[in-house]
Amino acid sequence: MESISIFEIIKVGIGPSSSHTMGPWNAAGNFLRQIRTDHQIQDVKEVFVEFFGSLAKTGIGHGTDIAGMLGLAGENFKTIDTTKITEKIAVMKVANQLNLGGEKLIPFVYGEHLILNKKRSLDFHPNGMIFRAIFDNGEELIQDYYSVGGGFIATREENSYEKHCVRTLYPCHSGADVMRNVEKLGLQRISDLIFLNEESWRTKEETEREALYIWQQIKECIYKGVNKEDILPGGLKVTRRAAAWNTKLLGDKVYKNIDEWFQLVVDAEETFTTINKWVSCFALAVNEENASFGRIITAPTNGASGVIPAVLMYAQAFTDRTSDDDIVRFLLVAGEIGTLFKKNATISAAMGGCQAEVGVSSAMAAAGLTEIMGGTPGQVLMAAEIAMEHHLGLTCDPIAGLVQIPCIERNSMGAIKAITASNIALESDPTKARVSLDQVIQSMWETAQSMSDRFKETSEGGLAIAVNVAEC
Ligand code: SF4
Structure with missing residues (x-):
C-alpha cells in the first residue's frame, strides 16, 4: 500500500x-x-x-x-x-x-x-x-x-x-482508488488529491517549484532540439529534422533566445495542420536530443520522453491554459497516471514493448491535458484509458538497437494521440464508458506477458530485422 x-x-x-x-x-x-x-x-x-x-x-x-x-x-x-x-x-x-x-x-x-x-x-x-x-x-x-x-x-x-516508496495520506493504486479518494474528499480536481499526497515527500511550494523546474528543462530541451542540424550518432545516419521544420514553420521570422522563439510559436497561425506540425516538431526535437545523449526529461522513460513535452508545449502555445498552476497540475496528473502503470503493469519496454513506453507516456499526457482543460476527474481517467487503448500491443523494435527508428517519430504519434484522446474524453460522459483505466492497464500487462521477446527491446523482430541496416 x-x-x-x-x-x-x-x-x-x-x-x-x-x-x-x-x-x-x-x-x-x-x-x-x-x-x-x-x-x-x-x-x-x-x-x-x-x-x-x-x-x-x-x-x-x-x-x-x-x-x-x-x-x-x-x-x-x-x-x-x-x-x-x-x-x-x-x-x-x-x-x-x-x-x-x-x-x-x-x-x-x-x-x-x-x-x-x-x-x-x-x-x-x-x-x-x-x-x-x-x-x-x-x-x-x-x-x-x-x-x-x-x-x-x-x-x-x-x-x-x-526505496522511494512511502505510505501517502490517500494511497492510490488504481484509477478506482483515485476516484474514491477524490469523491471522499469532495475534491473537484485530481491534481488537488495529488498535491495532498505529494506532501508525504515535500511541501506544496516545493512540489510547485520542482514541477516548474521540470517545465524549464522541457522548454530548454525543445529549444535545443529545434536549433540543431546534425546527423544523429550511432551509424544509421539519421538526419535531425526538427530544426529544418522549425525554420520552415517560422518562415522569415528570426529570434535570438528561447523567449523570443517561444513567442513566435505562440503567435503562429493556428490551423489544424500548423498545430499538428508544431506538436510533431516539438516531439521530434526532444527525441533527437535524446538520441544524441542530450539531457531530457524522463517521462516515464527516455524513448518516450518527447510525448509529455510536446503536449505540454501544445497547451502552453495553443490553448489559454498557460499559467504556472496549469503547468504544475498537468505534470502532477501525468505523473500520477505513470505511477499506476508502473505499479500494475510495467514501464519497461524489455517487459512490455513500446506500449509500456510511448503508450504510457501518451496516457499520462492525455490525462494531464484533460485536467488543465477543465475535465472532470472521470474524464481525466477516461482520457488516459483512451490513449492507452489505442497503443495496446505496440511492439519495441528499434533498428540497430538505436532509439531513433521508429522511436523518434513514434513520440510525435503518441503526442497527437494524447491530444485526440483528451478531446474525445472532454466530449464524453465517463459514466457511459465501457472500458475503465484499470481494465486497460490490466490488458496492457496481459498483452505484455503474451508478447514474444522478439518485440521487447531485443531488436530481433519487426522493423529491426525487416530493415537492412547496411542500406540505411
Ligand atoms: S520502439 Fe522501443 S526503444 Fe523505441 S521508443 Fe518504443 S519502447 Fe522505446
Whole structure:
C-alpha cells in the first residue's frame, strides 16, 4: 500500500534510454557505493562489468557500455556536460584505463573488462548485469543488478523503486482508488488529491517549484532540439529534422533566445495542420536530443520522453491554459497516471514493448491535458484509458538497437494521440464508458506477458530485422 512520488516518474535524465542508459549508470553508481561501504576505492585492482539479455543485444545503440563506464568513473548523468561524453569515452578507450569513482586509475580494456554478452540472459529480468571488483588482497565483490525501467534498478533482494516508496495520506493504486479518494474528499480536481499526497515527500511550494523546474528543462530541451542540424550518432545516419521544420514553420521570422522563439510559436497561425506540425516538431526535437545523449526529461522513460513535452508545449502555445498552476497540475496528473502503470503493469519496454513506453507516456499526457482543460476527474481517467487503448500491443523494435527508428517519430504519434484522446474524453460522459483505466492497464500487462521477446527491446523482430541496416 505504498506509493512513489510523481517526480520518480517524471525526472531529469540523459538520453538515449532510461532502462539501457540510466539504469546501468545508476547500477554502476550503486556498485561504487558498495565498494566504498566495506573497502577503499584505492584498494581496487580491477573492475569487470558484463551486460546480458536486452542490455547486451541493444547495448551499443543505447549507450549501455558508455553509461557503465561513466558510472564507474563516478560521473553523474544529471550534471555531466553532455557535450564531453564522446571525448571522455574516447580517452578511456585509448588509454585502456578508467578513473574509478574519480579516485583511482585502473586498467580497463573495453571488451575484456566490459562485455556485452548477447548469448545469455539472467533469469531474474531481461535487463541484467553483473559488476565484479577485485581488490589488491585478492578479495572479490560481485553484485548483479537489473534495470527495471524508467532508470530504476533492482537486485534480487532489493528494488530501488521500493526505496522511494512511502505510505501517502490517500494511497492510490488504481484509477478506482483515485476516484474514491477524490469523491471522499469532495475534491473537484485530481491534481488537488495529488498535491495532498505529494506532501508525504515535500511541501506544496516545493512540489510547485520542482514541477516548474521540470517545465524549464522541457522548454530548454525543445529549444535545443529545434536549433540543431546534425546527423544523429550511432551509424544509421539519421538526419535531425526538427530544426529544418522549425525554420520552415517560422518562415522569415528570426529570434535570438528561447523567449523570443517561444513567442513566435505562440503567435503562429493556428490551423489544424500548423498545430499538428508544431506538436510533431516539438516531439521530434526532444527525441533527437535524446538520441544524441542530450539531457531530457524522463517521462516515464527516455524513448518516450518527447510525448509529455510536446503536449505540454501544445497547451502552453495553443490553448489559454498557460499559467504556472496549469503547468504544475498537468505534470502532477501525468505523473500520477505513470505511477499506476508502473505499479500494475510495467514501464519497461524489455517487459512490455513500446506500449509500456510511448503508450504510457501518451496516457499520462492525455490525462494531464484533460485536467488543465477543465475535465472532470472521470474524464481525466477516461482520457488516459483512451490513449492507452489505442497503443495496446505496440511492439519495441528499434533498428540497430538505436532509439531513433521508429522511436523518434513514434513520440510525435503518441503526442497527437494524447491530444485526440483528451478531446474525445472532454466530449464524453465517463459514466457511459465501457472500458475503465484499470481494465486497460490490466490488458496492457496481459498483452505484455503474451508478447514474444522478439518485440521487447531485443531488436530481433519487426522493423529491426525487416530493415537492412547496411542500406540505411
Ligand atoms: S520502439 Fe518504443 S519502447 Fe522501443 S526503444 Fe523505441 S521508443 Fe522505446
